[in-house]
Amino acid sequence: MRAILRGDEAPMSELRAISTGLRIPLRILASGKRPSDDSERLGLLFRSVRQTHPNYDVTVERIATFVEAAVRVLPPADRLPLWLDDFVVRDETYEEAARLALLFRSIFCADRIDDPLHQLPQLLDHAGIVTARLRFSQYEGVSLVAENHCFIFVSPRFIGRMLFTFAHELGHIIAHHREGHAPIFERASHIGNFKKHTRSEGFVDAFASNLLLPDTAIARALQTIRDHFQIRSPVIGDLEILFVARYFGVSFDVAARRCEELELLPRGGAASLSDTLRKEYGSPEKRADMIGLPKRLPVRFPPVSEQLGKAVGQAINSGNISIGWAADHFGLSLGEILASHAPAGEL
Numbered sequence: 001m002r003a004i005l006r007g008d009e010a011p012m013s014e015l016r017a018i019s020t021g022l023r024i025p026l027r028i029l030a031s032g033k034r035p036s037d038d039s040e041r042l043g044l045l046f047r048s049v050r051q052t053h054p055n056y057d058v059t060v061e062r063i064a065t066f067v068e069a070a071v072r073v074l075p076p077a078d079r080l081p082l083w084l085d086d087f088v089v090r091d092e093t094y095e096e097a098a099r100l101a102l103l104f105r106s107i108f109c110a111d112r113i114d115d116p117l118h119q120l121p122q123l124l125d126h127a128g129i130v131t132a133r134l135r136f137s138q139y140e141g142v143s144l145v146a147e148n149h150c151f152i153f154v155s156p157r158f159i160g161r162m163l164f165t166f167a168h169e170l171g172h173i174i175a176h177h178r179e180g181h182a183p184i185f186e187r188a189s190h191i192g193n194f195k196k197h198t199r200s201e202g203f204v205d206a207f208a209s210n211l212l213l214p215d216t217a218i219a220r221a222l223q224t225i226r227d228h229f230q231i232r233s234p235v236i237g238d239l240e241i242l243f244v245a246r247y248f249g250v251s252f253d254v255a256a257r258r259c260e261e262l263e264l265l266p267r268g269g270a271a272s273l274s275d276t277l278r279k280e281y282g283s284p285e286k287r288a289d290m291i292g293l294p295k296r297l298p299v300r301f302p303p304v305s306e307q308l309g310k311a312v313g314q315a316i317n318s319g320n321i322s323i324g325w326a327a328d329h330f331g332l333s334l335g336e337i338l339a340s341h342a343p344a345g346e347l
Contacts, residue, residue: 019328024058026328045146045183059137062331063153063183067146069329070130070308073315077148081128083107087174092203094261100174101210114217116248118299120166124152125305129173131166132304135331140191143169144183159299160251165191167211171204192254206261213248213258221247222264236264238273242288246296252277252284303336312337 001018004010010018019026086103090096105113108123117123124131134142134153140161142153152169154162168191172184190201197205222236225243236259245255256270265273274284281287302309312330315321316337326337 022058024061045144059134059139059142060185062137063134063142063144063185065329066132066153066331067144067149067151069326070151070311071147071149073311073321074130074149074308075311080145080148081150083127084174089175092175092199094206097171097203097206098210100171101207102214104170104174104211105214114214114220116217116297117163117167117212118249118297120163120170120212121299121301121305124166124170125307128307129170130305130308131302132308132330133301138187139185140188141165141169141186142183143172143177145173145177145181150177154301156301158251159296159301160245160249160254161192162301163249163299164208164212164251164254167208168192168204170211171207174207175204176200192251209254209258209261212250213244213255215262217248218244218258218262218264238277238284238287239291239293241273242284242291243293245284246288246293249296249299252288303332304330 004014016026086107087100089100105117108127109115109117121131129150129152131152131154134140134155137155139153140155140157142151144151150173152166152173154165154169156162157165168186169184176184190197192205192208193201221244222240225231225240229239231237231240241256241259242252244259245252248255253270253274256265256273259265260267260270277284277287281290304312308330312321312326316323316326323334323337326332327334330337
């Protein structure tokens with residue numbers, strides 16, 4: 001590093017090693033420019049983000065690099081996905097969030113309207129939303145719209161947390177993002193923080209909660225677990241909520257808060273139960289394992305959505321981009337690039 005700063009030449013292998021070690025796209029390292037400022041297409045979109053991130057923020061630059069590259073390889077879009085036309089937000093109320101959540105389910109999973117949404121990342125891909133993992137970042141989730149393409153990025157976390165973050169960012173796409181709206185970068189305290197949040201964040205949290213935990217489905221799940229364990233108490237306890245959390249793929253806190261919203265728990269009961277489980281058992285998950293509840297069903301969070309992987313593969317096969325260019329701009333490994341555009345069944 002000292003030699004390079006003195007002006008010595010560096011071979012490409014060294015630059016790639018430094019780029020990987022610092023988790024900075026090679027393009028940024030080589031040019032010394034911020035993609036969020038330099039991009040002709042996205043400069044204006046990310047300029048407002050830079051106002052709230054005055055210091056260099058590598059996540060902002062990685063997202064700008066990713067989005068600019070995605071817009072280059074994806075087919076041009078002359079408008080937002082058609083289904084978004086049906087989602088007109090009348091007011092940021094709990095009732096409106098519930099209505100929109102039911103509307104989304106009726107459009108994309110009408111044949112399983114009350115089933116768990118473990119396949120939400122794939123549903124978003126089917127809905128025309130590009131999804132990707134947000135690696136090595138202080139942010140939980142990012143959402144934006146660029147040139148009529150919708151993007152959601154989620155950091156690898158506990159799967160229950162990731163699923164709720166996907167639903168939360170979908171709420172932002174529906175309620176707050178239109179062409180030209182600044183990207184939203186959210187830390188952990190912004191998502192699922194039922195104790196303290198803005199009205200807009202509360203609205204998308206309510207949307208996510210209703211989307212992942214439909215009220216009628218919760219009622220059936222609670223009845224199933226109470227019948228199985230022959231629970232006769234009129235009070236809902238931690239066992240039932242742990243079962244709901246695992247069945248629907250969310251965290252205990254989200255499931256407990258949803259039960260509180262439905263008046264199945266007294267006000268403040270969700271936080272109280274959560275604190276008790278952490279003090280007595282270490283975590284709700286340990287408590288669920290201790291009492292022998294079924295394991296969580298797997299939720300597949302691909303490194304990048306299928307639609308983008310297919311577009312990248314076509315661009316590579318046609319010679320428009322190289323595998324190295326794709327790996328650097330999208331932050332993917334060589335194996336992930338190859339897997340993303342391999343014919344079905346080949347890998």
